[in-house]
Amino acid sequence: MLDPELLERIxxxxxxxxxxxxxxxxxxxxxxxxxxxRAVAERVLERMTGELAEKRASGGPVPRQVSGRAVTLIPHREPGVEESRCHGTTSASSPPGETWNEVDLRRCSRTACAS
Known part of the structure; x- marks a missing residue:
């Protein structure tokens, strides 16, 4: 017969x-x-690192973190810059990848180059 105590312990x-x-x-x-x-995060980091390296190598603007968001910093308008540079156009004298910021575009829209 089975021992009830042993059966209970089992x-x-x-x-x-x-x-x-x-x-x-x-x-x-x-x-x-x-x-x-973690594997997904690693792949994203590798891809972003590669993209940033390509942008740096091409001389284009590189995104930065501002208030936790990725933004592309755009140089301010220099004095004496002609209006033909409106709406993201560049002149021969401008650095590669330089474009206008929003304030410059608003100023430009009030001038003769408004579209």
Whole structure:
């Protein structure tokens, strides 16, 4: 005949093991999800690093962080710049990749080069 005390101990240990298994399965799922997120973040970082390197090499404007948002810094309008540079156009004397900022475009829209 089965010993009731021994049977109870076995049953309790199986319940403990079932509970441990549930916790480990949950933890494994969380670890896999975080690992997948890290892999995606790594790919994004590699792609962005490559894009920034290309932009730097081409001499174009490079995005910066301002208030947590990526923006492209645009040089301010220099005194004596002709109006033909309105609406993002550049002249032969302007640095590569230089464009107008919004204030310059608003000023320009009030002048003869308004479209």
């Amino acid at each position: 049953t309790l240990r199986r319940a403990e093991l079932d509970e441990l298994e549930e916790r480990l399965v949950k933890q494994l799922t969380e670890v896999r999800a975080e690992r997948d997120e």
